[in-house]
Amino acid sequence: MIKVVAKNFPKEDKIAEVIELCKELVDATRKEEGCIKYELFQDVNEPNVLTFIEEWVDVEALNKHMASEHFTRIIPEFGEFMLKDGDINVYTKVI
């Protein structure tokens, strides 16, 4: 299992737009084969930290996701709403 934490920093006045965009991405992604979990979270102390926490059966499934029509179409749309680049980590479980 592969876990991904993809942290995003939307502009304070664009949080709602980003969440709206995320809905379409989440709906399409959850239908993908190999997608175990794909959820969006908001930091309780910093509302302009929106983070995807994802689980994939393997790296191939994650790579297929990042090459998918919905991912390659929607991700660029986030650009104008963001304060700075995101922070992405791809993990495997240790304990």
Place this chain on the structure above:
Amino acid sequence: MIKVVAKNFPKEDKIAEVIELCKELVDATRKEEGCIKYELFQDVNEPNVLTFIEEWVDVEALNKHMASEHFTRIIPEFGEFMLKDGDINVYTKVI
């Protein structure tokens, strides 16, 4: 449900020691009431990124955890093994 992502940056030559310390913390924490999930992950591209991804029934359970004997005893022991301060986010689910 509260999700916590606690990212740690051990010194490259201290990763094994940190993982060893984490085992004790994980064992004790998983027994805590209100702990849904408490897992340690390692970044597939950056082995010196070790991250706890946690789920708690609510903020009270998380606060009790951070005041627990094992947490308050073990966390300071990490200090000497770390390259820099960790990066912690406490989340609620949006989608």
